[in-house]
Each structure stands twice: as structure tokens, then as C-alpha cells.
Amino acid sequence: LGRREPGHEAFLDGRLLDLTPAEWGLLTTLAATPGRVYSRYELVNRVRGYEFAGYERTIDSHVKNLRRKLGDGSDIIETVLGVGYRLTLPKDR
Numbered sequence: 001l002g003r004r005e006p007g008h009e010a011f012l013d014g015r016l017l018d019l020t021p022a023e024w025g026l027l028t029t030l031a032a033t034p035g036r037v038y039s040r041y042e043l044v045n046r047v048r049g050y051e052f053a054g055y056e057r058t059i060d061s062h063v064k065n066l067r068r069k070l071g072d073g074s075d076i077i078e079t080v081l082g083v084g085y086r087l088t089l090p091k092d093r
Helices: 021-033 040-048 056-074
Strands: 079-082 083-087
Touching: 021 040, 021 056, 021 083, 040 056, 040 083, 056 079, 056 083
Parallel strands: none
Antiparallel strands: 079 083
């Protein structure tokens, strides 16, 4: 696991999630504006901080890993077919 920055912690039901820097960036990006759909390209730029050729589809792997770590809460990350991803909260459904 990479070095964790101070304050870069996420908890689920009182337990600390062991997130990689990419998963942390993905989660905070999606959580900043729940309901907003982000394209893979946008997520790459926000998570990596710059354009990274060939990384766009790797976002799918990060989403898969993040969903696994969220367990029962994994359904809050919704796939928008042909576009990308969004974070939905129970009140958004």
C-alpha cells in the first residue's frame, strides 16, 4: 500500500477502509458531487492529476476494487453505460 496522506481515511460502519491512492481519489471525486456522472476520461484526470494514455479503462479496475472494499455499500457506485460512473446515495434513488 502506498503512503497514506494525513486525513486521507475513509470509514465504513466504523472500520477503516484500506484504500490505494487511486481508490481514494476515485471515491473523493465521486463523493464531491453525488449524482454527477463522470466519464472515465474525467476520472483519470482527476485521480491521476494529468492525462495518462491507456489509463482510461483501468478506472474500471479501480472501481471494481473499490466496490469490493465497500462490500454491501458497493451499490452506491453506479455504472452509467457508455458514459462512466456516478455515486448515488439512498435519497437519490
